Amino acid sequence: MGQLEIREVEAFLAVADELHFGRAGERLYVSQSRVSQLLRALERSVGARLVERTSRRVRLTPLGESLLADLRPAYDALQAAVDDARATARGIGGVLRIGFQGTISDQVMDAxxxxxDKCPDCTTEIVEIPFSDPFGPLRRHEVDIAAVLLPVEEDDLVLGQVFSKQPQTLAVAAGHPFARRDTLAAEDLAGYPLISVQGSAPEYWRLAQAPHSTPGGLAVPPGPTVRTLQEGLALVAADRGAMLMCRPSAEYYRHRGVAFIPVAGLEDSFLGLVWHRDRETARTRAFSQALAGCGEGLGAGL
Structure with missing residues (x-):
């Protein structure tokens, strides 16, 4: 096998991601014919076809799928090593945009x-992420890293530190019978509609914030959908439904028309630090290390 050219690898990865030679060329700032030329050169080095291309579609061959699985982490590691070398040579600088949902965690502020302290040449921007769109700002490159409410199961995102473990509370109208209780059981959720999140958040994430059933299998009535916490609390105060929130956020969003009752038997709320798999930099890694170094703080969730 001849010497492997990094540009051939980049062309293969771009075609594998885009499944379109034109878009792959735009991504690499080369012509479509140049992408084809680079891919053919890689296939000659390998000795077999990696991509099947017809007038209607582009897809990887089984060998191409296998090579992609092996090549992607190696290429990402190579990029990370170069980034680290540059950062060491120049000192980590630039801007790191940090996203958060709801109220920013004390632990994130400590981080x-x-x-x-560790990267004095860096500046940070703190950006609130919409409650209804936890992952969109990362994909649109509006933030570089984000502290979001779990779960996170996205293939293109990296889940780093999990932190801010908090018990769950139920926000109910001040005049509702639940408001006179000191605590609720998870099975009590079957007695009141739960307000849920609308928007582009994936279904598994929305169901985690407003489950359709209790741990014991009782159906939970669906309530209205909202895009923001403030919308949800307004509907709670109007007795249109209840809303699950973690304890620190319940304390932060105190509302005279709303009571917050602890719920026993539900899994605790957690935040996770997340960044895009293709945009990991020395800055994101340095912030992740800073958060890990802060330990378990008194973070606020949602």
């Missing part, structure tokens, strides 16, 4: 201070 920002530690990050600035």
């Amino acid at each position: 920002i201070r530690l990050f600035h």
Whole structure:
């Protein structure tokens, strides 16, 4: 096998991601014919076809799928090593945009201070992420890293530190019978509609915030859908439904028309630090390390 050219690898990865030679060329800032030329050169080195291309579609061959699975982590590791070398040579600088949902965690704020201590040439921007769109800002490159409510099961996102373990509470109208209780059981959720999230959040994430059934299998009535926490609390105050929130956020969003009752028997709420798999940098890694160094803080969730 001849010497492997990095441009051939990049062309193969771009075609594998886009399944379109034109878009792959735009991504690499080369012509479509140049992408084809690079891919053919790689296939000659391998000795077999990696991509099947017809007038209607582009798809990887089984060998191409196998090569992609092996090549992607190796290429990402190579990029990370070069980024680290550049960062060491120049010192980590630039801007890190940090997203958060709801209220920003104390632990995240501690991590920002530690990050600035360790990377004085960096600046940070703190950006609130819509409650209804936890992952969109990362994919649209509006933020570089984000603290979001779990779960996170996205293939294109990396889940780093999991933190801010918090018990769940139920927000109900102040005049509702639940408001007179000191605590609720998870099975009590079957007695009141749950307000849920609308928007582009994936279904598994929305169901985690407003489940359709109790742990014991009782159906939970569906309530209205909202895009923001404030919309949800307004509907709670109007007795249109209840809303699950973690304890610190319940304390932060105190509302005289709403009571917050602890719920026993539900899994705790957690936040996770997340970034896009294709946009990991020395800055994101440094912030992740800073958050890990802060330990378990008194973080706020949702």
